[in-house]
Every structure is written in structure tokens, then in C-alpha cells.
Amino acid sequence: MSAETNARWWEGYFVRYAQGSVIGALFVAVIFSSNAHLKSYLFMPKLGEKIEAANLLLMLAYGLVFCYVSSAPILVLHACRGLKLDARWSSASWTAYRCLTYFLLAAIIYFSLYLGFEDQLFTTLMAKFVMGVLAFLLSFQFVNLLGLIGPGWGESVKYFKGLAEKRGKADNKEYVESYRHLREHGNAFMILIFEFFFAAILYPMVINFPELSETPPISLVFVLLLWVLPAAMVWLAGTKLEHALVR
Secondary structure, eight states: OOHHHHHTHHHHHHHHHHHHHHHHHHHHHHHHHTOHHHHHHTTOOOTTSOOOHHHHHHHHHHHHHHHHHHTHHHHHHHHTGGGGGOHHHHSHHHHHHHHHHHHHHHHHHHHHHHHHHHHHHOSSHHHHHHHHHHHHHHHHHHHHHHHHHTTTHHHHHHHHHHHHHHHTSGGGHHHHHHHHHHHHHHHHHHHHHHHHHHHHHHHHHHHTOOOTTTSOOHHHHHHHHHHHHHHHHHHHHHHHHHHHHHO
């Protein structure tokens, strides 16, 4: 990364998270205002009250966190993009095997959630559909991550090393700037899509919770952990890439 790029690192983050943070703050206000007990724990102002500067900053902070957590699947997609260069991973036989694995693992995740939290996560037809999409999204991420650190690892290392080499050449500077701008703006809008979906997951859980002292929000915590688990596993890929550099 050049000195100029280092000096402008904030531009990518601002483009990526600015609108998502504002939209995220609105989602947090709508979702958690529907539950008076959770709302009080988050120190959120009541609807219709004057919003002080401290409340506004707090809501923006909640919006940034909501935006960042919502974007977790994008990190997995970014980490696994080198798999496209693996001939075996892209072959017809492996593609069929992957698709079968996606659906089998998604079914396991879906019915596990159903057996554990039927009364909290599957309250409506729409909630059942959202849980189905969540199960498939988690399955897609887990399978690709296993492919990244498993059979597709060699080609992924070649991809990242080749990418670093190409980016370091002065002749490619404008080209790199072009696709980075496209991707950063694409990331910003993709984050909005995931925010809508993440909100659709949280809303039915939040409105169905009684006072926290009576029923701990186990399903809420469990789903949040499931949502961020694939992104947390990217740490393994980053560590393996680091090891590949010094070998």
C-alpha cells in the first residue's frame, strides 16, 4: 500500500460505513423501541422527546455497530474470492458437491434453530422464511471458508501473492484505484441490503421478549453469535496467509 493510499485510508471506510451508520441508527431505533425493557437498557430516548446531542451521538454509535455487524458476511465473501481461480473448486463435480452441501448444512442449521427456539424465531410465515435464508447464508459461508482453508488454499495463496505483486507496480496504480472505488461503493450498498436482512432477523425476536429478568434473551445472543461466527473464522485464513509469507 502506497504512502498516498495510507494517507487516504479513511476515504474507503467513510464511503463504506457512512450511510450504513445512519440507516443502522434508524433500524436500531425502530427495532428496539418496540420493546420497552430492551430500550431502557440501551438508554434510548422516548419517541417524541427532544433528542439531546449525547443521545444523537449514542444512536450514531449504535448505528455504526449495527452497520458493522450487519456487514459480517461481506468479509467472508472478500476472503474467499480467490477460490474462483481454483480449477477443482470451480469444476462441475465440485460445484454439484458444494450445492448439495449448502442445502444439507442449511437444513441442519434451520431445524436446529427450529427445535431450540421455535416460539421465539418462527412466530410467523415471514419469520420462518427469514430463518431459512439465514440458514442458507450461514451454510454458504461455512462451506466456502472450509474450502478456503482446505482444498482451495494453494490457489488462494497464489491469488493473494499475485494480487500484491500486481498492485505494487506503478503501471497498475490507476487500474487499482478504479476497481477499488467501484468495490467500495458496491460495498456501501451491499451493506444496506444486509442491514435490511439483519433487521428482519432481529425484529421478531426483540418484540417477543418479555422483561429480561424473567427470560434471558438466549435466542438473540445465539443468533448474533451464529451471524458473526463465519466472519470470526476469517482470522484463521489471515493467520495462514501470514504463515505462508514467511515459509
